[in-house]
Amino acid sequence: MPRDGTITRTTIMDSAQSLILGQGFSATSVDKVIEQAGITKGAFFHHFKTKADLALALVERYANLDQAHLDMNLVRAEELARDPLQQMLIFIGLLKEEMAGLTEPFPGCLYASFCYEAQLFDDNTHTVIQNMMLEWRRRLSSKFVDIIDLYPPKLDIAPESLADMALVIYEGAFILSKTLKEPVTTAEQLGHYRNYVELLFETPAE
Template identity: 60%
Template sequence: MPRDGTITRKAIMDAAQGLILETGYSAASVDAVIGRAGITKGAFFYHFKSKAELALALVQRDAEADAAHLQNVLDRAEALSRDPLQQLLICIGLYEEETAKLTAPYPGCLYASFIYESQLFDDATMQVVREVFSHWTARIGAKLEAVLRLYPPRLPVELRTLAEMSLALAEGAFILSKVQRDASPLAAQWRHYRNYLELLFSPQLPSPSGDSATEAKRDKLDVAVPAQ
C-alpha cells in the first residue's frame, strides 16, 4: 500500500490539537504529540520543521474550516429568506441547532488557547487569529448593517460591538461548558443571542418611531421563513 503523507500530517495535527486543548500549548511537547499520533520523531520533523510551524498550520486549518462553515451557514440562511433580519436569526439558529446536538462538553477553542499563551507565538500565527476574529465580525456586522437599514433598533446599538458580542458569547460558553462539564451552555447562549436580536429588531413589536415608510420597505420583501 502506498504511503500517504497527508494521513500522517493530519494525524500529527489532530494529536497536537487535542493535546493543546487539554493541557495548553506549552505543555503539549513534540514528544507528547509523537506519542499520541503513534509516529516516529523522523516522521514528525518530515512534516513540520518545528513546533511553531505546527502551531501555524493548526490555526490556519481551523481558520479555513471556520470561514467555510460560516459561509455555508450564511448561504443556507439566505436561501431560506430574502429578509436580512430573518437571515440573521436563521444563521444564529443554525449555530444553536448544531451545538444543541453536542452530547459532551465542547473540547475548547484553539484560538483562545493560543491567545492565553500569545507570548509563545510569532506574529504570523497570532495574525491568523486576529484575522479570524475580524472576518467573523465583518460578516456578522454586514448582516447587522443590512438589518439596521430596515429595522430601527429599540435601543441604541453599535454594530461592531453587537457583532463582537457573538464572539464573546461563544468563547464564554466554551469556558462554561468545560467548567460545568455540560454541553448545554453553547446552545443556550446562542438561543439568548438570537432572542436578543429578535427583541431588538423585531418588526412584530410596535415601532418606536412609527415609521410607515420603513414598514412599506419591509412589505416589498418576498420572505420565505422556514416553518418552526
Template identity: 50%
Template sequence: MTGKGSRTRERILEAAHDLVMRQGYAATSIDQILEAAGITKGAFFYHFKSKASLAQALVERYAAFEEGMMRDILARAEKLSADPLQQVLIVVGLMEELFEGLEGPHPGCLFASYCYQNELLDEDVKQVCTTGMLEWRRVLVSRLEAAAERYPPRLAPDYRSLADMLTVVLEGAFVVARTLGDSRVIVEQLRHYRSYLELLFAR
C-alpha cells in the same frame, strides 16, 4: 506529498489539535504528540521543522475549517431568507443546531486557546487568529447594519460590538460548559443572544 505522507501529516495535526485544546499550547510537547499520533520523531520533523511551524499549520487548518463552516452556514441562511435580520437569526439558530447534539463539553476555539498564550506564538500565527475573528465580525456587521435600515432598533448599538458579542457569548459558553460538564450551556447562551437580537430589532 504522497497519500501516506498526507495521512501522517493529518494524524500529527489531529493529535496536536486535541492535545492543545485539552491542555494548552505551552503544556503540549512534541513527545506527547508523537505518542498520541503513533509516529516517530523523524516522521514529525519530516513534516514540521519545529513546534512553532506545527502551531502555524494548526491555526491555518483551523481557520480554513472555520471559514468553510461560516460559508456553509451563511449559504443556508441566504437560501432560507433574503431578509438581513432573518439571516442573522438563522445563522445563530443553525449554530444552536451544531451544538445541540454534543455528548460532552465542546473543546472550545483554537483561536481563543492560542490567544491565552500569545507571548509564545509568532506574529504570523497571531495574524491568522486576528483575521479569522475579524472576518466573522465583518460578515455579521454587514447584515446587522442592513437589518437596522429595515428595522430601526430600539437602541442604537455599536454594530461591531454587537457582532463581536456572538464570539463573546460562544467563548464564555465554552468555558462555563467545560467547567460544569454541561454542553447545554452553549445552546442556551446562543438562544439568549438570538432573543436579544429579536428584542432589539422588534417591529
C-alpha cells in the same frame, strides 16, 4: 505515487490539537504528540520544521474550517429567507442547533487556547487568528447594517459590537461549558444572542 505523507501529517495535527485543547500548547510536548500519533520524532520534524511551525499549521487549518463554517451557515440562512433580520435569526439558530445535540462539552476553540498562551507564538500565528475574528465581524456587521436600515433598533447600537457578540458568546460559553462540564451551555447562550437580536429589532405590535 510517492508514499502519501498527508495521512501522517493529518494524524500529527489531529493528535496535537486534541492534546492542546486539554492541556495547552506548552505542555503538549513533541514526545506526547508523536506517542499519541503513533509515529516517531523523525516523522514529526520531517513534516514540521519546528514546534512553532505546527502551531501555525494548526491555526491555519482551524481558521479555514471556521471560514467554511461561517460561509456555509450564512449561505443557508440566505437561502431560507430574503429579509436580513430573518436571515440573521436563522443563522444564529443554525449555530445553536449545531451545539444543541452535544452529549459532552465542545472540546474548545483553538483561538481561545492560544489567546492565553499568546506570548509563545509568532506574529504569523497571531495574524491568522485576528483575521478570522475580523472576518466574523465584517460578515455579521454587514448584515446588521442592512437590518438597522430596515428595522430601526430600539436602542442605539454599533453593528460591529453586535457582530462581535457572536464570537464572544461562543468563546465564553465554551469556557463555562468546559469548566462546569455542562454540554448545553453553548446552545443556551446562543439562544440568548438570538433573543437579543430579536428583541432589538422586532417591530412593536400595534
